[in-house]
Amino acid sequence: MRLHQLLILAGLIFLVIIGLNTSNQGINSLTRDERQAVLDLDYNQGEIRVDALGNSYDYSLDRLGSNVYRIGNKARELPTDITNYLKRIWIIFDAVFLYE
Secondary structure, rough: OOOOHHHHHHHHHHHHHHHHHHHHHHHHHHHHHOOOOOOEEEEEEOOOOOOOOOOEEEEEEHHHHHHHHHHHHHHHHHHHHHHHHHHHHHHHHHHHHOHH
């Protein structure tokens, strides 16, 4: 996908989330319920709080930083792992179907 297509897609998702949060606030006003937002992000003193679909998740920046570092290392290894996996599949396919 091109960059402008990704930006349009991200903008569309952002608008849908804003619309859902706005309609949720309207429903809360009409019914006097206290439902949480569909998606909400909050930062408070080194803690990130994510409210998604009525559930709350708290993350510390230190823990989040270490997880991002681990994901980055795994992402560098992933192409090699995929290539090795596909090579093994090809060897099996060659041995079973193409061997004469």
